[in-house]
Amino acid sequence: MIGITLIGTGALLPIPNRALSSMFLTCGGHSILFDCGEGTQTAARKAGISLMKTDMIATTHYHGDHIFGIPGLLQTMYSAGRVEPIYIAGPEGLNDILRPMMELIGGLGFEVLPVEIPHEGVRLREIIPGWPNGAMLSSFPAQHRCIAQGYSFTLRRAGKFDPVKAQELGVPVHMWKVLQRGESVFVGGREVLPAEVIGDERRGLKVAFTGDSAMCDSVVDGAKGADLLICEATYGKDSEAGKAIARGHMTFSHAAETAKLAGVKTLWLTHYSQSVTDPAEYLPNAQAIFPETVCGYDGMSAELCFES
Ligand SMILES: [Zn+2]
Numbered sequence: 001m002i003g004i005t006l007i008g009t010g011a012l013l014p015i016p017n018r019a020l021s022s023m024f025l026t027c028g029g030h031s032i033l034f035d036c037g038e039g040t041q042t043a044a045r046k047a048g049i050s051l052m053k054t055d056m057i058a059t060t061h062y063h064g065d066h067i068f069g070i071p072g073l074l075q076t077m078y079s080a081g082r083v084e085p086i087y088i089a090g091p092e093g094l095n096d097i098l099r100p101m102m103e104l105i106g107g108l109g110f111e112v113l114p115v116e117i118p119h120e121g122v123r124l125r126e127i128i129p130g131w132p133n134g135a136m137l138s139s140f141p142a143q144h145r146c147i148a149q150g151y152s153f154t155l156r157r158a159g160k161f162d163p164v165k166a167q168e169l170g171v172p173v174h175m176w177k178v179l180q181r182g183e184s185v186f187v188g189g190r191e192v193l194p195a196e197v198i199g200d201e202r203r204g205l206k207v208a209f210t211g212d213s214a215m216c217d218s219v220v221d222g223a224k225g226a227d228l229l230i231c232e233a234t235y236g237k238d239s240e241a242g243k244a245i246a247r248g249h250m251t252f253s254h255a256a257e258t259a260k261l262a263g264v265k266t267l268w269l270t271h272y273s274q275s276v277t278d279p280a281e282y283l284p285n286a287q288a289i290f291p292e293t294v295c296g297y298d299g300m301s302a303e304l305c306f307e308s
């Protein structure tokens, strides 16, 4: 299961009822915070989320509305007695951003470790012990006014275990767990491979988060087949398309077009300009292109489960 909460849905500056764009993802008792602007801490509290134990802050780019909350959050974690290291991910240039940030904060009681998330993805448990076996995090290039990337989180699902086959092969029940973990076992001197008792990989779950970006092929590729795409939609009106492209952003229609091309199941819009006072006003622009579009709002959350 994957839990998703939009902590904030605003662009550029926090306004009273809309915090800056940020998303919180949970899976198997672990979590990642995507972007952390000014006010993300208080917005998280409002949404009933504790960020104190989060494993990673994955930044999409280094514009202030996406990172200026990091020093404050790290400081709060220190005050709360955190000792576990925290990973910070981001596109090229991460160390140049982290260095002054760490100087500003001074000493912390835990390590802050930069990490690169490759396009081909990384198994999270290889970086942070305890993440579910099939949890993968990947990045994809976004098209913004600076180097930027989006992320996709995938929870792979192993094939179905066949107990009848395991019995036929003489595998004792206490060894089934080993095979289910993807490791082979030895029975009477013969190696039994997981593939002999486990079917083809089943459909897993995928969530994609664009960060700031204009509509482009790499975002479509990164979001391909996602169950949920959380896409920036800075401007509401179609007449603002030129402005959106020039500034490396999307309109509601651009986001819907992206979702359609990527073949996602559901689209949540976020990162609204303050000129978008009521996102619902422009929702029809998106739904005309991609009907499964929903306007994101601060505190909106969902749980994604495997299909039975
Ligand atoms: Zn932004």
Ligand SMILES: [Zn+2]
Pocket (backbone or CB within 6 Å): 061, 063, 144, 212
């Ligand atoms: Zn930006």
